[in-house]
Amino acid sequence: MARWLTRDDLGGAAGSAAGLLLVSPDVSSVFPLSPDDRAAATGLTGAALREAGVGTDDRVVVALAEPAGALWAAAAADVAGAAACVGPRGRMRLHHALSALKATTLVATPTGAMDFLARLHLEFLLDPLDLGLRNIVLTGEIASRRTLGHLAGEFGARVTEVLASPFGGGALAWRTAEEEPLKPLVDGVLGLAALAEDGTADPAAGLAELVITPYRHSTLGDAVLRTGLVARTAGPDIPAPAHTVGEHVLVRGVWLALPRIGKALSKIDGVAGWELAVSRQGTLDTAALTVTFGRESLVGNPMWKARIEQAVRALTPVSINVEIAQKVSETPSPGTVNDLRGHHLGRDRALIT
Secondary structure (H helix, E strand, O other), rough: OOOOEEEHHHOOOOOOOOEEEEEEEOOOOEEEHHHHHHHHHHHHHHHHHHOOOOOOOOEEEEOOOHHHHHHHHHHHHHHHEEEEEOOOOHHHHHHHHHHOOOOOOEEEEEEHHHHHHHHHOOOOOOOOHOOOOEEEEEOOOOOOOOOHHHHHHHOOEEEEEEEEEEEOOOOEEEEEEOOOOEOOOOOOOOOEEEOOOOOOOOOOEEEEEEEEOOOOOOOOOEEEEEEEEEEEEEOOOOOOOOEEEEOOEEEEEEEEEEEHHHHHHHOOOEEEEEEEEOOOEOOOOOOEEEEEEOOHHHOOOOOHHHHHHHHHHOOOOEEEEEEOOOOOOOOOOOOOOEOOOOOOOOHHHHHOO
């Protein structure tokens, strides 16, 4: 019988996991890889790059955060003529890296690529076509509508979207157009599960969670991993995810653990409730945490706000703006999420319809 595991289950096994451990920035997920597991993950990611058009005459720059960055660079080195991982931060630095390395392929998140394009036009006054990119591979986020076509036109490149494991970062499936379903890289690695129970999704349900059966994995081969990514089903194919669900919210390619936010704020005297608002008004996601106090005297207290900012900064590398509600609440309330992007459906899978 298959084990059904979530991100929290993987994080809970951190102390006993062995091998190379791919950890999320907040260590809420720990994905173990043996040498054979690493070879399998690298092989699938290399296969995705080949499907994206990358060959031995290409030079690949990977602009992804860890743990995905190193894995993609290693896979690209096996497929392309050269590969380097430069990380996701710094658009001018990325432009310099692409130019200095004479890159023909960029691997980035959808919002990272769109922000890079915007900076080229508005700040650097550079023509994207001058970079000479032939391929752009997008992974790690839910892309906004028309992202693939827009990037293809601006850079004159072939754009491929790859669904990667939210635990280890390795490639699982791909597509070349927004209207296409996902094409799994190997049979059985990707499936659709019901939200409220451990089992295959009903095609008529409308919403289903993408689940992973780890490909040839030494310790998780009998497991079904809930990704937190949700797709709208419309037939036998596997659609690309359009939403998220559960106790983690995807922001700028990083999964924020909502229970950890709640736990950190519970240690600060006077906090009665909080709301995490996430939006994508421009090219990048922005996150704001509005905290409600239970006492009027704390509302304008800069020391209390600073304590909250420090607590949040210790949880995640994602920048979260802290705001203080002007009204107090004497009754404590649970933390909530207001996803203005329309991505996150809720914290409790059983309540999603």
